[in-house]
Amino acid sequence: MSVQQLSVFVENKQGGLAEVTRALAQEKINILALSIADTTDYGVLRMIVDRPEEAAEILKAQNAAVALTDVLAVKMPNHPGGLDGAVQALSKENIGIEYMYAFVCPLPGEACMVFRVEDREKAGKVLEDAGYLQLVTSDLYER
Amino acid sequence: MQVFFQKDIETMPRKELEALQLQKLKAAVAYCYHHTSFYRERLDKAGVGDGSRIKQLSDIQYIPYTTKDDFRDHYPFGLMAVPMKEVVRIHASSGTTGKPTVGVYTREDLDIWSDCVARVAVAGGVTAEDIVQISFGYGLFTGALGLHYGLEKIGATVIPASSGNTEKQMMMFRDFGVTGLVATPSYALYLSEAVKEAGYPMSAYKLRLGILGSEPCTPEMRDQIEENLGIYVSDNYGMTELGGPGVAGDCPMRQGMHFAEDHFLPEIIQPETGERLGEGEMGELVVTTLSKVGMPVLRYRTKDITSITYEPCPCGRTHARMSKTAGRTDDMLIIKGVNVFPTQIESVLIGTPHIGPHYQLVVRRKNYRDTLEVRVELINADLLDHYRELEALQRGLHDRLKSVLGLEAKVTLVQPKTLERFQGKAKRILDLRDQPEEE
DSSP, X not given: OOEEEEEEEEESSTTHHHHHHHXXXXXXXXXXXXXXXXXXXXXXXXXXXXXXXXXXXXXXXXXXXXXXXXXXXXXXXXXXXXXXXXXXXXXXXXXXXXXXXXXXXXXXXXXXXXXXESOHHHHHXXXXXXXXXXXXXXXXXXX | OOOOSXXXXXXXXXXXXXXXXXXXXXXXXXXXXXXXXXXXXXXXXTTOTTSTTOOSGGGGGGSOOXXXXXXXXXXXXXXXXXXXXXXXEEEEOXXXXXXXXXXXXXXXXXHHHHHHHXXXXXXXXXXXXXXXXXXXXXSSOHHHHHHHHHHHHHTOEEEOOOSOOHXXXXXXXXXXXXXXXXXXXXXXXXXXXXXXXXXXXXXXXXXXXXXXXXXXOOHHHHXXXXXXXXXXXXXXXXXXXXTXXXXXXXXXXXXXXXXXXXXXXXXXXXXXXXXXXXXXXXXXXXXXXXSOSSSOOSSEEEEEEEOEEOSXXXXXXXXXXXXXXXXXXXXXEEETTEEEOHHHHHHHHHTOTTEEEEEEEEEEXXXXXXXXXXXXXXXXXXXXXXXXXXXXXXXXXXXXXXXXXXXXXXXXXXXXXXXXXXSSSOOOEEEOTTSOOOO
């Protein structure tokens, strides 16, 4: 169980990000979650979108460097300590987190969290055992 | 397979070859003296006169150098040694660095030129069976017509495709059963990428060899072209001032390019002092033409940095070999006082995985200090998932550039296919040091 994430290389130049967002907007790709990691020279834009494979093709056609990877997405209870429980569970099992980002879940009253970890299967199981519900792409779009 | 085009000459014992050179050198000096006022004045001033006192090849050191500026100052026909009536062809340089330099050819010049090109092409594996596509730009440039006539002389089938229109180039490769490609290394690399992307199986192509030239080709770039197209590549050397391609070329050993020493006498000098250097020492190549009739040249300073060896070559050729040019004194960048040749940078980049073979060098001056930026295309998107791999790629390039150049360079990753591709000579250097500083 996983969600597909789109990673896009964005040069740090005027309009670099705009090229990506425009291309996706024109093809009516909806961006649900987004995180950008940047250095002074370039950024890597990570996105959860409704049609990831199509979005990757659109961006490749514009000469962008694009990668699709499976990431772990889980539902977070919207109350204090909601995130802590998940991170504690992963930490106890020595699962390192490479990066993570949160987004608003389409399910009312809930938050979602994306985790990039080395061993996705194991991390998914650890989180489920701790009571966190894993999401797949369709959970995010079928309302 | 044919190994030599003119075996007797190409494998002539060195003693005989040097005797021939001495005799031809004396004749060339006398010819220049009697047929051009430019050389007569120079030779009189240097005390060499008509060359009758030349007793050994090393006496060439008393003859003054000829430079590109001499060609410019006597543009277009001041160095011509025959009446125009005897000239059957005019070529000119691309003029990348100013006014074009002109070369004129008598019928005899064309005949010898095509012999020299045929030698290079045969040494590079071309036979009468080959169908060779010439993807050099035709026109005033010596490369295209030079190869054209040399290949026809071997009996190969020539397709004068000229450069540009990549789709059509590839269509001819497939439809005409092209076995050989003539192009600049940068255009060959571009075509090789296009072939991979066009999606036809490699069995649709019969390409087996490439005769590349007109700009330096590093071994790394050559390997990449060979791998992409499944061909054998040979390199050759020449320039408009010396009559075009065919001055020197790779043999199957590919350990240096053999000069056509019966027509060209090479020397190596220290570029700053003009002092003559010995065998194996790196310096500027100086060439004297021994057979040219229309526009002979004495001791032409090529500005190319190389070395010469007279060691016997396992291929059987006795003519001297020049190493791959390390760059031109013109292309040499001086960054923070360090001499940098773009070819050094290219050798680092082409051997690096995850990035494309195209690059751009940007030199800037900030607070009176020079900075070098090397821009390369990221082609492996899988690295995007792991930030540290991207960083490791950048750091690795930076470290290797530093060890090769002895200089800090900033490495910038850019999107695939965004750097300019070149169909003729590549212009990869952007020197912004004369421009106002950026904020």
